[in-house]
Amino acid sequence: MxxxxxxxxxxxxxxxxxxxxxxxxxxxxxxxxxxxxxxxxxxxxxxxxxxxxPCPKCFRHFVFDNIEVCDICNNPKINPKTILIVERDTDLTAIARTGIYKGLYFVLGGSVPILAKEPEKIIRLNELFNRVDALIKNGLEEVILATSITPAGEHTDEIIRTYLKNLISQNKIAIKSLGRGISTGTEIEYIDPETFLGALNNRG
Known part of the structure; x- marks a missing residue:
């Protein structure tokens, strides 16, 4: 039964x-x-x-109300020279709530386990490449990786760096990760404003 x-x-x-x-x-x-x-x-x-x-630019889920993109991507006050890469919508929400970071975002849709063989099927690598490529033409200067301080998060950081390496180097764009003031094992969605500010200021 x-x-x-x-x-x-x-x-x-x-x-x-x-x-x-x-x-x-x-x-x-x-x-x-x-x-x-x-x-x-x-x-x-x-x-x-x-x-x-999902927003066609950052892939954050938002309430559709006859607008093509989410309110963050549609905000004219957003700094278009930086884009911060997060694993999930919850990470973006937590960071946006701090009011500290003023640039663009991109949601990967998850993280890549260490033994995974096809990362492009797990996270939005192709979409990220296309987004960064388009933003470079509009003055992008820096890509900030804000993955969780976990084995999968750090592996995802490495994969993104490798995937974007040629695009970044050819256009002389900086690519940095949040400073390691964040405790090992911490997921970004649980970060507090003070810790995030320190990690953002100490990115490298």
């Missing part, structure tokens, strides 16, 4: 940081709520997919 509790738990397990026990706990928490909560939950899930799209 089909077990909907187990099936839903397996779906939640696919989310980052959710294990078997946590997944089942979420399911039982949902079951404990009333029908209004369940209906609202389902409705919001549908709206997320119906009303949000």
């Amino acid at each position: 089909h077990d909907p509790i187990h099936s839903l738990a397996q779906i939640f397990k696919k989310l980052p940081g959710i294990g078997e026990r946590q997944a089942h706990r979420i399911v039982y928490d949902i079951l404990a709520k009333d029908k209004n909560f369940t209906d609202s939950f389902i409705d919001q899930l549908k709206k997320i997919h119906d009303q949000t799209i």
Whole structure:
């Protein structure tokens, strides 16, 4: 017999940081709520997919409202001379919330495990190359890598440097990583403003 509790738990397990026990706990928490909560939950899930799209420039997900790009890429006050590369939307949100960095962003869509053989199928390497190439023509001066201080994050940093090497060197563009004031094992989405400021100022 089909077990909907187990099936839903397996779906939640696919989310980052959710294990078997946590997944089942979420399911039982949902079951404990009333029908209004369940209906609202389902409705919001549908709206997320119906009303949000990835920005064609930075690939950050945003609410589509008859504009072609997200509010950050569409902001005329953004500094077009720097682009900061992050793994996920949550990293971008955390950094933008600090109000410290004033340049452009690019969301990779994840990080590359050390043993992965086809990184271009895991993160947006081709899209990043095209974005940087287009920005160079508009005065880009620096690429800042803001991957997590984890084995996968540091491996991703190395892959990007290799992938962009010729484009960067031919156009004399600087490519730097956040300073290592960030503790090993830290994911960027959990960084506090003071630590981020220090890491940004000490990038190299």
